[in-house]
Amino acid sequence: MSRKTTATKNIGKTDKTSDYRFFSETIEIGRISPLSFLEAGSSDYKEKHFYWQNADRTLTIVGLGHAKIITSNEYDKRFLEVSKRWKELCAVLIKEEKDIAPVLFGGFSFDPKSIKASKWDGFPSAYFVVPSYQLISKNGQMFISINLITTDSNAVEEFDALREERDRLIHIAEVNEFASSIKPIVSGIDEIEKDSYLKAVQDVTDQINKGEAEKVVIARSLQMNFEQEVSSVAALHHITSEQQESYHFGLQKNGQLFFGATPERLIEIVDGQAYSACVAGSIKRGKTAMEDRELGEELLNDDKNREEHHYVVNMISNVFNKNCSDVSMPKEPKLMRIRDIQHLFTPIEGKLVSGADIFNLVEELHPTPALGGVPTNKAMEVIRREERMDRGYYAAPIGWTDSDGNGEFAVAIRSGLLDGDKAYLYAGGGIVADSEPDKEYDETWVKFRPVLRALGGKLNG
Structure with missing residues (x-):
């Protein structure tokens, strides 16, 4: 037959x-x-x-x-x-x-x-x-x-x-030969609520120093304007070509494309084995191999970034211990180097227990301390009060599952919402007791770069 x-x-x-x-x-x-x-x-x-x-x-x-x-x-x-x-x-x-x-x-x-x-x-x-x-x-x-x-x-x-x-x-x-298009021509870039962002970072730092939270992630956005409408395929072509080490995603709905190149896996399940990555704490890449190595050592030994990373490790390991058996994780983080930035990185894995599926883990892992804060509920209250925008799908789970129960979700950072001849880019950072608004602001520019570059923007602010 x-x-x-x-x-x-x-x-x-x-x-x-x-x-x-x-x-x-x-x-x-x-x-x-x-x-x-x-x-x-x-x-x-x-x-x-x-x-x-x-x-x-x-x-x-x-x-x-x-x-x-x-x-x-x-x-x-x-x-x-x-x-x-x-x-x-x-x-x-x-x-x-x-x-x-x-x-x-x-x-x-x-x-x-x-x-x-x-x-x-x-x-x-x-x-x-x-x-x-x-x-x-x-x-x-x-x-x-x-x-x-x-x-x-x-x-x-x-x-x-x-x-x-x-x-x-x-x-x-x-x-039909796929002709890779030239990058869009940018007619302007607008920083949305910059002063409000800087004030929010300072206000949140003050609240943390008063004991109202341990860490809160505050984000901001940019608006890119183009001379003509940008196609989804062009945007995806450029970002996949330039961000080799990342998860690439694009989700089209009602004329808008949410897309990005994120370094952060939230959860993967392969034949009942679950894998995740604790990613938090960051520093720029060096202009030379020696400077890159020195910056990496600085990151590995920085108390603020190690503390930020520790929050994420604790949270994700607790979720894995609840939903998995045979959990394994190294004791110390290592460096994850991608094109524009270095992160502290700790992998974790375990065997999924009976009755759990990928959506159970996604629900319990979101938002991680790297994207929300500590404690979670308090951090979310502060974000709703202090951020002057709706994050939409930015910093949220995006991914797939199949009929066999396998699948993978990433955290949708280094991302933007493409809307015709405009795009809205998002970036944030973890605010703790010793955060400084100007330094946090500079760090967001590093995080804007993947999408900014893919859409024809300049690499500096």
């Missing part, structure tokens, strides 16, 4: 436990550029695409079209709601054993209780999609899957139409 005949036969069956039927079919293809596949769908799926690449570039995922959208505006149950609805879909999944597991991709807002007016009004508290067309490049092999989630009795005809469209997209990606 042919591959197509087998899949079509399965499509005729209905699972009586659900109104939905979830069909997935995978073919292996020759190597094409994932961004070329994204470009192939840039016209017909302009508002319906995503991009993901892990830090070691062994996995790239591109999604075009929406087989299903899962959203939530719940304050306290958004992680549970997304997990529950995904498991319900997976329970009615029909695919062959050799087919690649379907992916659910998306993100959460940093603070679902934020009520500030913002550019993020089109993004709900949680937004996830199952793509109609899913490209996965993994360890040198490339696969494209069709995902169909339907209640329609004419599913066979619908699936055949998806096959034809899949083949059209592959052909375009194979024969």
Whole structure:
């Protein structure tokens, strides 16, 4: 029986436990550029695409079209709601054993209780999609899957139409040469509420010295203006080319692309084994190898940065001890060096206990002290009071999971919201008792650089 005949036969069956039927079919293809596949769908799926690449570039995922959208505006149950609805879909999944597991991709807002007016009004508290067309490049092999989630009795005809469209997209990606665009022409950069940011850092430092919190992360934003609209594919091309050591992501919704190149993994699950990274404390890169080494040693021995890192290690290790067995973690941090910045870094791993899934860990890990503060609840209160913006999905979990329970989420820092001929960039830092506003301000410029550079901005403030 042919591959197509087998899949079509399965499509005729209905699972009586659900109104939905979830069909997935995978073919292996020759190597094409994932961004070329994204470009192939840039016209017909302009508002319906995503991009993901892990830090070691062994996995790239591109999604075009929406087989299903899962959203939530719940304050306290958004992680549970997304997990529950995904498991319900997976329970009615029909695919062959050799087919690649379907992916659910998306993100959460940093603070679902934020009520500030913002550019993020089109993004709900949680937004996830199952793509109609899913490209996965993994360890040198490339696969494209069709995902169909339907209640329609004419599913066979619908699936055949998806096959034809899949083949059209592959052909375009194979024969049309992807022309990497020049960087956008920047017409201006506006620092949003700079004075308010500097005042907030000082006010928060004063509050910490009064014992109201131990650490609070305060962020700020820039607005970039361009001479013309910037395409999502161009933005993703430039940032993936320039930030080699990072997680790359792009999530398109309602004409806006949230994208970035983050160094920080929140959680990864591979065959029941969970991995995370404690990343906090930072310093610039040196102009020479010797200066770079000296700055790294300074970071490793700096009390403020070690304290900031210690908060993150404590929090993440507590979450792992609750949700995992056989937890292991080195006693001392090491350096993570990426293009513009050095961080203190401590890896951690453990075996996921029965009943836990990736959304359980994402919920308990967010926000880490590196993005929120210590204690968490108090820090969030201070952020809501002192920051003059809504962070949206900045500093929040973004990533994927699949029908096998594997997945990976990163912390969406070094990121921006691209909106036509404008972009909004975000950066912040941990404020502790001895923080100085001017130094914190300078550090945000280092953190703006990846997105700023990718969009054609200058490297200094």
